[in-house]
Amino acid sequence: MTVEAVVARAEALCAALGRTLDAKVNVAMLERARAVHRASTADYLAERGDLAAEAGQLAHLFP
Numbered sequence: 001m002t003v004e005a006v007v008a009r010a011e012a013l014c015a016a017l018g019r020t021l022d023a024k025v026n027v028a029m030l031e032r033a034r035a036v037h038r039a040s041t042a043d044y045l046a047e048r049g050d051l052a053a054e055a056g057q058l059a060h061l062f063p
Contacts, residue, residue: 016033019025052062
């Protein structure tokens with residue numbers, strides 16, 4: 001995972017939280033968020049072993 005990916009994820013979470021707090025979330029947005037979450041989780045699970053192998057002493061961070 002790159003720094004850019006981490007920043008993009010943090011920005012997306014902030015935007016989502018802001019819209020949720022402002023009650024500007026509709027069903028279509030929730031469905032898209034669910035789809036993106038499932039895809040990113042699947043991507044992470046596919047790469048988890050490689051990430052842990054490359055992490056050395058930090059491998060415990062990839063459960």
